[in-house]
């Protein structure tokens with residue numbers, strides 16, 4: 001089994017994942033990962049049951065304590081994935097609750113597609129909607145400390161019409177918002193996504209969107225694209241991780 005030694009998009013039992021945070025981190029250590037990000041859902045969408053809505057502090061404290069427990073073995077990045085269809089942006093109270101914790105990063109999902117997995121794309125209904133959302137993400141980022149990162153989970157940016165894509169890219173660069181290469185959604189493979197790869201200023205992240213342990217680190221495909229485009233130095237959260245070490249083979 002071939003695994004990449006970093007994975008910045010995983011889910012635990014705090015939302016719709018099947019393993020608890022410690023089990024995930026322990027598994028990653030055993031598989032030789034150098035860094036893992038846990039990004040449970042913060043969502044108003046009932047389909048995605050999320051404990052975080054009721055217990056954001058519990059979630060953050062658990063991340064904090066497991067991170068401490070494993071500090072000599074692995075880097076645990078404390079993340080959260082926010083559904084842009086949730087009305088977070090309209091509620092200053094919610095924004096301030098969300099930004100009150102010291103998360104390392106925030107992932108925003110469904111910026112370009114309405115129902116996930118590309119089933120229903122917004123651009124067919126409203127080309128401007130992804131840009132409106134990007135601007136709101138940019139505003140949200142202004143509430144955060146400088147070192148906190150913000151990125152787009154599994155975004156299908158390439159489906160935007162040319163003019164809108166150009167504007168979107170400008171916002172990503174200006175606001176320093178990274179784009180995730182997601183091995184579940186495989187957005188990096190899609191025709192037109194090369195514009196994202198070809199724009200050197202856009203930062204990238206690797207995420208499996210794992211909900212079960214065996215999905216974690218299955219990122220050799222997106223990593224191949226990163227290497228093809230010579231984009232290794234655009235990967236986020238790689239401080240202290242040797243580029244040569246990001247791919248390993250397990251027996």
Ligand SMILES: [Zn+2]
Nearest residue numbers: 009011081209
């Ligand atoms: Zn996810």
